[in-house]
Each structure stands twice: as C-alpha cells, then as structure tokens.
Amino acid sequence: MSILINENTKVICQGITGSAGTFHTRGCRDYGTQMVGGVTPGKGGQEIDGIPVFNTVVDAVAATGANATMIFVPAAFTADAILEAVDAGIEVIAAITEGVPVLDMVRVYEIVRERGVALIGPNCPGLITPGECKIGIMPGYIHNKGSVGVMSRSGTLTYEAVWQTSNEGLGQSTCVGLGGDPIVGTSFIDLLKLYEADEQTESIMMIGEIGGTAEEEAAAYVAEHVTKPVAAFIAGRTAPPGKRMGHAGAIISGGKGTAVEKVNALQAAGIEVAESPADMGAAVVRAIAKKA
Amino acid sequence: MKIHEFQAKELFQKAGVTVLRHVVARSKEEAAEAYDKLGTAIAVVKAQIHAGGRGKGTIVEIPEQHGVQLVKSREEAAQVAGNLLGNTLVTIQTGAEGKVINQVLIEEGCDIARELYLGIVLDRAVQQPVLMCSTEGGVEIEKVAEETPELIHKEHFDPSYGLQSFQVRKLCQKLGIGGASVRVADRFMKALCRLYVNSDCSLVEINPLVVTTAGDIVALDAKVSFDSNSMYRQKDIAEYRDVSEEEPTEVRAAESGLSYIKLDGNIACLVNGAGLAMSTMDIIKLHGASPANFLDVGGGADKEQVTEAFRILLSDPNVKAVLVNIFGGIARCSTIAKAIVAASQEIGFEIPLVVRLEGTEVEEGRRILEESDVAIITATDLTDAATKVVAAISG
Numbered sequence: 001m002s003i004l005i006n007e008n009t010k011v012i013c014q015g016i017t018g019s020a021g022t023f024h025t026r027g028c029r030d031y032g033t034q035m036v037g038g039v040t041p042g043k044g045g046q047e048i049d050g051i052p053v054f055n056t057v058v059d060a061v062a063a064t065g066a067n068a069t070m071i072f073v074p075a076a077f078t079a080d081a082i083l084e085a086v087d088a089g090i091e092v093i094a095a096i097t098e099g100v101p102v103l104d105m106v107r108v109y110e111i112v113r114e115r116g117v118a119l120i121g122p123n124c125p126g127l128i129t130p131g132e133c134k135i136g137i138m139p140g141y142i143h144n145k146g147s148v149g150v151m152s153r154s155g156t157l158t159y160e161a162v163w164q165t166s167n168e169g170l171g172q173s174t175c176v177g178l179g180g181d182p183i184v185g186t187s188f189i190d191l192l193k194l195y196e197a198d199e200q201t202e203s204i205m206m207i208g209e210i211g212g213t214a215e216e217e218a219a220a221y222v223a224e225h226v227t228k229p230v231a232a233f234i235a236g237r238t239a240p241p242g243k244r245m246g247h248a249g250a251i252i253s254g255g256k257g258t259a260v261e262k263v264n265a266l267q268a269a270g271i272e273v274a275e276s277p278a279d280m281g282a283a284v285v286r287a288i289a290k291k292a
Numbered sequence: 293m294k295i296h297e298f299q300a301k302e303l304f305q306k307a308g309v310t311v312l313r314h315v316v317a318r319s320k321e322e323a324a325e326a327y328d329k330l331g332t333a334i335a336v337v338k339a340q341i342h343a344g345g346r347g348k349g350t351i352v353e354i355p356e357q358h359g360v361q362l363v364k365s366r367e368e369a370a371q372v373a374g375n376l377l378g379n380t381l382v383t384i385q386t387g388a389e390g391k392v393i394n395q396v397l398i399e400e401g402c403d404i405a406r407e408l409y410l411g412i413v414l415d416r417a418v419q420q421p422v423l424m425c426s427t428e429g430g431v432e433i434e435k436v437a438e439e440t441p442e443l444i445h446k447e448h449f450d451p452s453y454g455l456q457s458f459q460v461r462k463l464c465q466k467l468g469i470g471g472a473s474v475r476v477a478d479r480f481m482k483a484l485c486r487l488y489v490n491s492d493c494s495l496v497e498i499n500p501l502v503v504t505t506a507g508d509i510v511a512l513d514a515k516v517s518f519d520s521n522s523m524y525r526q527k528d529i530a531e532y533r534d535v536s537e538e539e540p541t542e543v544r545a546a547e548s549g550l551s552y553i554k555l556d557g558n559i560a561c562l563v564n565g566a567g568l569a570m571s572t573m574d575i576i577k578l579h580g581a582s583p584a585n586f587l588d589v590g591g592g593a594d595k596e597q598v599t600e601a602f603r604i605l606l607s608d609p610n611v612k613a614v615l616v617n618i619f620g621g622i623a624r625c626s627t628i629a630k631a632i633v634a635a636s637q638e639i640g641f642e643i644p645l646v647v648r649l650e651g652t653e654v655e656e657g658r659r660i661l662e663e664s665d666v667a668i669i670t671a672t673d674l675t676d677a678a679t680k681v682v683a684a685i686s687g
Contacts, residue, residue: 020592020622076524098591101522102414103492106451109419125621137591137622139652154567155591159619159651160674180566182416209567212416236570238577239586276578277571278674 002129002174003149003194003201004092004118005068009133012037012060012090014081015072016048024072024096024137025051031140033133036064057088068092070126070135078122079104086117093185094135095121105183112185119185125155125177136177138162146171148284149195151188152207153178153214157235157277161205164281173201180209188218196226203229203288205280206271210236211257216265223269229287233274234262293518294342295532298397300514303529307487309480311511314399316340323373326398327366334401337361337372339381341391342537344515349383351375352390359383359393362401369398391537402510407500408467409433409444410481412488420448421488423455423481425463429500455485473507480509491529492522541604548600550589557582558612559681560605562598564589564623572617572674579678581685584611591622598631602639613644615681617674618651625649625657636666644669644684648677 011028015021016038026049029035037052037060044055054060057069069090073081078097085093093112100122112119120127126136130143138155142163148170152158158177165172176191178184188206195201204226208215215234222230237259266273272290274283301311315326327335339346339359346359359381363369373396382390407429415422426444428436436443445466447459460478464470469477488496497515504510523530535543545552551566559576563569566588573583585608589601605614618628632647648671649657661668669684671677 075521099521101492102494102519103451103489103522106414106420139621142651152567154565156565156619156621157567157571159621160568160571163650182414183419207567209570214416217417235567235574238574239570276575276675278575
C-alpha cells in the first residue's frame with residue numbers, strides 16, 4: 001500500500017485551463033496518474049488534451065468519480081477552490097498555489113478539519129506515490145517505488161531528499177510536500193500516523209526548516225507513537241537571525257523555533273538528524289541500521 | 293509589509309482604538325508648530341523608522357541623542373527634531389547600518405498609571421490568531437517571554453467571530469484591570485482584533501499599552517505589519533508602503549519576482565526554492581565559507597528573471613564566486629541553462645561559476661551549458677558543488 005493516493009486515485013485539476021494547470025496536468029497524466037477531468041468556471045464543455053473540462057467540481061465528480069484534486073487557481077481564489085472541493089466530497093486536495101492570504105487559510109483549515117478531508121498545502125509541490133500516482137509539480141523520474149515515507153515543508157529540498165534516497169536504493173512509499181505557509185492543511189503528525197500504519201512504509205524522512213514549532217511537536221509524537229526508523233533534516237541551521245518578524249513572533253513560540261532547538265528535540269526523540277543537506281539519504285540508512 | 297507608527301495610529305483611530313493626540317513633522321519648523329498645536333507642557337518626539345528599540349537606540353551623527361525624547365518647549369521640540377531628521381538611527385533591530393529618519397511624530401504627554409503589553413499575532417501551532425497581554429509592559433517583551441512566560445496571558449479567537457467579552461474579562465482579571473476600565477478594555481481589545489482581521493495584519497503590537505490615572509486605556513506605541521499576500525485586497529494599506537525603509541537590492545529583486553536577502557559572505561547563491569536555498573547556505577558554511585546572500589528564483593523563473601538575479605548577485609563587491617543550485621520541478625533546467633548563457637553574454641562572468649543542475653529537463657540543460665562557451669565548473673551533487681565553489685575562492 002501507500003498513503004493518501006495510489007493507482008486507483010482519480011484526479012481532477014482545478015484551474016486546468018491556466019498555463020501551469022495545463023502543463024502539470026499533462027505531466028501528471030504522462031507519469032501515469034488517472035487525470036480524469038479539470039475545472040474552470042465558465043469553460044465547461046471544452047477539452048484539454050482529451051481531458052474534459054467542467055464548470056464546477058460537483059459536475060466533475062458526478063461525471064468522472066474523481067476523489068482527488070490539484071489546485072492551480074490564482075491565490076485570491078484558492079480558499080474558494082478548496083472549499084468547493086470539500087463541498088463536492090473530494091477526499092485529497094493538493095493546493096499548489098502560492099501567496100494565499102493567511103487569514104483565508106485560518107478559516108479554510110477549520111472546515112477542512114471538521115470534514116476530515118486531507119488538504120496538502122497550499123504553497124506546496126503536491127504528493128506522489130511512485131509508480132502509481134503523481135499529484136503536483138515534482139519531477140517524476142527522480143522517484144522510485146520503495147519504502148521511505150518522505151515528508152517536507154520545502155519543495156525543492158524534498159526533491160533533493162527523494163533523489164538521495166533513490167540513490168541509496170531505498171525508493172519511496174509516498175512523498176508529501178506539506179507546503180511552506182504559516183498555515184497548511186496537513187502536519188507532520190498527521191502523516192506520521194499514516195506512515196506508521198502503512199505496510200509499505202518502513203522508514204520515514206522528515207524535512208523541516210527554521211521557524212514555528214512543527215518539528216518539535218513531531219519529535220514529541222515520534223517519541224511516543226512511532227516505531228519505524230525516522231531521519232530528519234532542518235534547513236536554515238546557518239541562517240542569520242537578522243530577519244526578525246517583530247516581537248510577537250518570537251514570543252508565541254516561547255523561544256522555540258531555532259535550528260538548534262529543533263535538532264535537540266529531534267535527537268532527544270531518537271531521530272537520526274542529517275548534518276548536511278547532502279547527508280539526508282545516508283541519514284535514513286543510519287536510522288534503519290539503528291533500529292535493526 | 294511594515295508601516296510607520298504614525299500610520300498605524302491612523303488605522304487605530306479609524307478602528308476606534310484610543311491613541312494620544314499627535315502631529316507628524318518633517319522639519320524643525322513643523323516640529324515647533326506641532327508643539328504649539330498640541331498645547332501640552334510635555335510632549336514626546338519620536339523618530340519614525342520601521343524598527344523597534346527606538347528609545348534605547350542612538351543617532352549615529354549625535355551619539356548622545358536617542359530616538360525618543362521628552363520635550364518641554366517649542367524650542368526643545370525643534371532642537372530634538374533637528375537632531376533626528378535626516379540622521380541615522382541605530383537600534384537593536386536595524387543592524388549596524390541603521391535607518392535614516394525622514395519624519396518624526398510629536399505626541400502629547402499623558403499621566404501614566406500602569407504600562408502593559410498587548411500583541412496580536414497568528415499562533416501557527418493552534419492555527420488561529422492570538423491576543424497576548426502582559427503586565428510587564430514597556431520593557432523587552434522577548435525577555436519576559438523567555439524568563440517568565442507565565443506573565444504572558446493568551447486568548448485565541450476565531451477570525452469569523454472575533455474576540456468575545458468573556459475573554460476580555462479573563463484577561464482584565466489577570467492584568468489587574470477592574471471597575472469601569474473593564475468596559476474600556478472590552479471596546480479597545482475587540483476593536484484591535486477586528487482591525488487585525490479586517491486589514492489582514494500579521495502583527496499588531498502595543499508596547500506600552502497605558503492605563504492612565506483617569507482609568508482610560510491608550511496605545512502609547514503602535515506597531516502593525518501586514519500579510520503581503522493580502523495586499524491585493526487592501527489597497528488603502530498598500531499605499532502606506534515606504535520603499536525607502538527597505539533594502540534597495542531586495543526591492544529590486546522583489547520587483548522581478550525574486551526573493552533575495554543580502555548577507556555578508558563572499559559566495560553568491562542562485563537557487564530555486566526557499567528550503568533548498570537555505571540548505572545551500574548551510575552546506576557552504578559546513579565547508580568553511582560564507583554565503584553572500586539568500587536567493588530563491590522561484591518556480592516560474594524565466595530568462596529575464598535569472599539574468600536580473602545574476603546582475604543583483606554580481607553587484608555585491610564582496611562576491612568572489614557564484615554557486616547555482618537548481619533542482620528543477622516547476623522550474624526547468626533548460627530555462628535556467630539558457631538564462632545562464634544569456635546572462636554570461638550580457639554581463640560576462642569574471643569570477644568562478646559553479647553550476648549544479650538536477651530535475652526537470654536536466655539533460656537538455658546540461659547540453660545547453662556544454663555547447664555554450666561559458667566557463668563553468670559543473671558539479672554533480674550538493675557536496676561536490678560546495679567543495680568546488682569553496683576551492684574556487686581559496687585557489
């Protein structure tokens with residue numbers, strides 16, 4: 001198995017008629033994803049490369065049985081697009097769009113949680129189960145079907161980690177780019193639960209970055225609930241503290257959020273921490289050896 | 293996006309949040325007139341820059357002059373304004389280069405009974421905005437948060453419903469606000485939370501928040517910043533932007549859709565994606581050198597953007613080598629490669645250029661670089677790239 005998506009996942013693209021939407025719909029279909037439709041209000045009835053376009057997500061779901069979506073609509077309309085997908089009963093939503101107003105996401109988050117929908121992003125590369133289903137913008141060829149669950153707050157750094165685990169001969173079960181915004185639909189902990197329960201996933205790679213406390217919370221969860229080997233990397237360990245977000249930003253995290261704090265929390269939870277971004281694949285190998 | 297204190301106070305007034313009477317002055321004469329207009333014996337002259345710590349900060353040209361000062365006559369108001377205007381203020385938040393003061397705020401004095409702290413920010417862990425208050429106002433609030441976190445009281449609120457009265461009563465109890473002042477606090481705090489939501493703020497901070505001897509609650513300071521992603525629907529607030537407060541190269545980069553932060557090392561980095569950009573800085577440091585910048589060219593980087601990125605990088609005289617690290621996703625390696633060739637023809641690279649390409653259309657990208665006559669040191673992975681670029685500056 002894998003988590004969230006597999007060969008049976010039927011995917012639509014919201015914003016399919018935009019240039020990014022069209023380009024990446026093709027990319028996903030060429031990878032082997034079942035791209036069953038697209039949505040652009042007012043453009044229903046058209047076809048893009050033989051893929052039918054609908055006016056609403058409800059129409060698309062009724063006609064195609066879609067259960068996942070990737071969203072490429074402009075930032076101002078992203079919250080609405082996510083809620084439309086939730087309303088239509090879509091189970092997995094990958095919001096690729098960057099620049100979504102934070103307060104829009106505060107409101108959307110609450111509804112998504114209430115309805116039990118898996119929202120990935122916004123401002124993320126999407127997710128992929130290698131060899132089965134790619135929903136997003138990541139380069140497919142660097143992935144190999146395998147056993148590492150990769151989750152990350154950063155897009156391109158995820159590719160780096162994936163590439164390194166592929167080079168180590170491990171491959172990946174499902175890779176998820178959580179997104180870089182202050183509020184994203186899915187957290188490390190949500191995915192740790194899924195990876196822990198997934199048979200195909202034998203180890204987990206977590207890629208975090210400075211700011212916030214998501215990594216510290218994930219570390220605490222790993223210590224309590226995760227039996228599988230976990231490796232991690234924190235980006236920005238050498239970033240100067242110069243760019244500060246004002247007093248209140250520092251207060252809310254109660255002194256947490258620095259790279260040193262995060263690394264300490266991860267190590268205390270028994271997680272193998274990669275020293276450099278070139279060491280991520282090797283760190284997974286070390287984590288597996290430690291648990292063996 | 294940050295704004296000045298006087299602009300924040302304008303927003304406060306519109307929102308029904310009490311501030312003291314004040315006048316903005318851009319010259320000594322205006323400052324003297326402002327003192328007369330206020331008509332109070334004591335007034336305060338405050339430097340207007342986008343950074344905190346002004347009271348303790350000092351003027352580079354006149355080291356004994358701080359950024360905030362009490363004045364007791366029109367002559368004194370003019371003199372202090374003269375000391376501040378056009379000069380550079382250095383505070384703990386400005387960095388050593390400081391910021392030039394273009395305007396001052398002249399504000400009436402008031403009878404302070406107590407100094408409190410109030411801040412509104414997004415709590416990422418709870419995924420909701422949070423109103424924070426403390427009895428420890430007027431001091432460095434980070435220290436309070438670190439040493440005595442129990443003195444910071446928090447109430448989260450749903451942006452759709454706003455702060456509730458019972459939450460204000462809870463906070464008032466902890467802050468020791470009683471009697472008629474509770475009703476004043478209710479109006480004050482709710483108005484601020486509404487402002488935070490309606491104006492798409494990322495931070496609202498008042499330090500100190502003052503309780504006057506008459507029991508009134510007043511925002512003595514005002515610091516507000518906004519979610520830049522929301523400026524398309526906050527046109528009035530977007531007008532408050534003061535570009536002169538921002539780093540010129542960062543403004544120039546932002547205009548081209550690039551995210552650039554200048555640092556003080558000598559290896560320039562051109563990377564796609566913020567996480568990979570930070571990691572590239574990390575690995576340069578791990579190899580014993582220092583990055584000259586953070587630069588994320590973003591996903592949709594085209595030839596023009598990448599050329600502009602090179603122009604910005606090479607305009608930094610400290611730069612001794614450039615490291616390009618691209619892992620193509622949305623960004624295609626072929627586009628980046630074409631841009632490198634074009635930039636080289638336009639600008640001409642006189643310093644070593646190390647390029648590591650991987651990801652979407654990598655074969656095509658490598659072919660373009662090989663067939664060009666640009667002198668490039670190619671690298672296969674991150675370690676290789678860092679090793680080669682560090683060797684290039686040491687050689």
